[in-house]
Amino acid sequence: MLPRTPKPALWRFIKGSAKTLFVLEAVCFAASYGLYYRMNTDRDFRRYINEKYPYALEYYYKIGEIVGDNKARETDAKYWRSTAEGFKNE
Secondary structure, eight states: OOOOOOOOHHHHHHHHHHHHHHHHHHHHHHHHHHHHHHHHHOHHHHHHHHHHOHHHHHHHHHHHHHHSOOOHHHHHHHHHHHHHHHHHHO
8 A cells, every 4th residue: 555645735725725715706706796686676775886986886787788678777867866856845
């Protein structure tokens, strides 16, 4: 029987790095899906994103227009204008 030799340190490093990268990628995917889901279902959150990070909302609208016939941009603008006018009248 052949004597067992320890695995090289480089191989252990690569294997450990691959596991870490896989976990990190899964966490990032889950976070991005959660953000997309919240933006897709919550108009007030989209307004917050528009005020703080307008470039992110622009990417969201572009993806929606490319993937499907998403009219969220027009719907949001119309809703935000109507609520702004409501605040002016009070």
